[in-house]
Amino acid sequence: MTIDIESKVPIIDARGIRYRELNAMIRDCVSGGSRQIELRNVCGQRYIGTSLNKPVEINITGIPGNDLGAFMDGPRITVRGNAQDGCGNTMNEGEIIIHGHAGDIVGLSARGGKIFVRDDVGYRAGIHMKQYQDKRPVLVVGGTAQDFPGEYMAGGILILLGLNLGEAESHRANFVGTGMHGGVIYLRGHIDDFRLGKEIGMAELNDSDYRVLETYIGEFAGYFGYNTGDILNHKFTRLSPLWLRPYGRIYTY
């Protein structure tokens, strides 16, 4: 018995189940009216939450596979463990909360929703996130990132907190915001100039920036048991594109 339908909150034991079957079980629970689902012993199953467009709470124990919440439209996924690559890929709406690390391309092309990662993320975090009207994806990373965070970013908010860096340590991601032409990156702590992509510039934060940070860092702190004030009481840098059209002047007609 891998699924306990009787309980109000269905519990699915994902041990030894292929992703296709697991996701079908999740879909069945959701279409059966469940608004909260517990997944236990998850081990590498892909696409969890992918086909869901209802405000469902999915709590995962274990390590979900790639493309967690890809194309997702509404659910809130909490992972007690690390996430792998492609988490929140092309996500439209919803929330992903990871009590651990996340792999490469977190939030690739997301157009909405929020992703909170307690620890570090891999390469190209927040790549090509975009915003439109009221849709503005948010990615908050408690630790630091590998190279190319915010690459090609066209919108949205990427916050790198560096909470696990020592006093004298700086962020070591290279090519930050390469090709960025929209949105904003907030970085807590120090980063050397030469690590930034040539399309972005550094600036001091203004009041509205701090209001944005208070909101999302507040949510982050709430999820992972930090104190918002402690996190905010530190130097932040705002990184944003210098031009809206970084590649507008390389062609001849």
Place this chain on the structure above:
Amino acid sequence: MKTYISPRFRVERDPDRCIQCQVCVNQCTFDTHRYDIENDEVVSHEENCVGCHRCVVFCPTRALTVSRNPLEYRQNYNWRSEYIEDILKQAESGGMLLTGMGNDKGYPIYWDHLVLNASQVTNPSIDPLREPMELITYLGRKPDRIEIDSDSLSLKTKMAPQVKLEVPIMFAAMSYGAVSINVHESMARAAAVSGTLWNTGEGGLHSKLYKYGNNTIVQVASGRFGVNREYLDAARVIEIKIGQGAKPGIGGHLPGEKVSAEVSLTRMIPEGTDALSPAPQHDIYSIEDLAQLIYALKEVTQYAKPVSVKIAAVHNSAAIASGMVRAGADIIVIDGLRGATGAAPKVIRDNIGIPVEMALASVDTRLRQEGIRNQASIVVSGGIRNSGDVAKAIALGADAVYIGTAALIALGCRVCQQCHTGKCAWGICTTDLALTRRVNPDIGARRLSNLLRGWSLELKEMLGGMGTNALESLRGNRLHLRGVGLTDTELDILGVKMAGS
């Protein structure tokens, strides 16, 4: 800086015919014709002319003639005028040359070196005017074998999703933003009427076209523009775009000027911002990664829709295609050297990729050798000009073809290669609302469905001539082809015999 480039075209106005009505002034979007208010006369600035013939076609008294500027450089096969002018342009601007449409260079067109067979004496040809002829094509993964329930005579094998086409000709991916909304609507309606599919390209699907979803292929490309749940749900087929024949290996930049309010709504990006499509899809660095996206899309649509993968024809297409099929693609699309674009660097368009005929033959051969040809349908595109090319493509192994340029020509395109300027005088490759109205979707849909009807009749005529009554009999049947003027290597790759043998 004074330009050293001489006008490409000469515009001649017959003073006896010109009635100073200014139609040419209003029709030209490149500022060639102007009304001189002081002298009360229409004058032409031929240095701006791109040779699109809009004025010539619409002049009510046929007073205009556009011809090539007779200015001749000293004869030189190496330093032809095109290369001289390109250098001048770059010396004056310092940029990459941008262009539109497909490769216009003199690479061999293998369709013109292939001929089809017909029945004579030893088997009868069929008259398609009187006998049924079938062009129906099903796209999608076919099982290795089928089982039939002997009692009910029904199919026991569970089939992967199939898409039925009445004609094996679909409208190629051209994004809204590159082409106008009325072009999209014309294609969507023509596809619905003709029982085939049209492709949104990577710019999203306008909300008013969702009702044609059953005839729509939606694209998921590296920019992921306009991709959300509703978009994927609306479609009949989902296509992952890896590459494009006109610009293999590079991404796309839709300039901010083309991102109008409506385009912004469909692409789901703010108005006036550049829409940048990265060169790779950053979640696809390998065949395994491709499989991951294919199955992500299958999960989203609960395995009810075929997933297609489109690549540009390049040196290793056959091996790549094998990987694509094994990654779970239900349809693979190969876009050849002559595939067109709304904008690409000229050097890429003119020099990268291989002819689609060679790619098609080698992909089909490879998939057959590996015993996986049934697992995916093959669609080819890039330079299909008429039903003869369609028939030859099918005989070489394609299940269906995409037409892009041919469809645009049906709507008025004169292949003037100015798509990248956004100023298309025919209202095709533009997002300017005033110009967009030059394509009336009622008429556009009719012109396109007429074209498909004409080609279908011709296909049936050719099939009948070969003594076959179904396109299925021609598919991958290279014995119906012969080569003319080809080397042994070319014949070998194409898998056809020399004419006469």
